[in-house]
Amino acid sequence: MKEIYCDESVWMPVAKGLRQRGWKVKTAHEEETLGDADLEQIELARKQENILLTFDDDFLSLVEKEDLEHNGIIYVNQSNKKIGDVVKKVDKCLNKTPELNHIEYI
Numbered sequence: 001m002k003e004i005y006c007d008e009s010v011w012m013p014v015a016k017g018l019r020q021r022g023w024k025v026k027t028a029h030e031e032e033t034l035g036d037a038d039l040e041q042i043e044l045a046r047k048q049e050n051i052l053l054t055f056d057d058d059f060l061s062l063v064e065k066e067d068l069e070h071n072g073i074i075y076v077n078q079s080n081k082k083i084g085d086v087v088k089k090v091d092k093c094l095n096k097t098p099e100l101n102h103i104e105y106i
Contacts, residue, residue: 001098002071005050007041007059008034011078014053017087023094026050038062046070051100053090060103072100 001024006015008028015025026048028034033041038058045052051072052059060075062068074093076086089106097104 002100003048003050004053004074004094005031005041005045005048007038007052007054007056009055010053010076011055011083011086013083014086014090017083018090021087021091023091039066039068042068042070051094063103073103074100074106075103076106 003024003026004018006025006027012027015027018025028041031044033044038056039062042052042059042063046069049071051074052070053074055076055078057075059073063070063073074090076090078086093104093106094100
């Protein structure tokens, strides 16, 4: 099972909720990468073989434009979503495909 790396756009209660569901989660805050460029965060997640969880659609255009390698990205459009709903949807996605290696849109 891959670990999840939450970039700085992800609400901290989402990371906590995923941990409560048994997922290993790292956050940009814990990794001291707050403010780092998106490219650096993608590279960190790739090197650590983490799935990148983000609410920031800039990652999607960067990955597609630059054809960057990654270990899976989950993009959540958080508009009108509650924390619990985001946690449930990400958990469901990961349970369905724990070795995610593509971009998943939620």
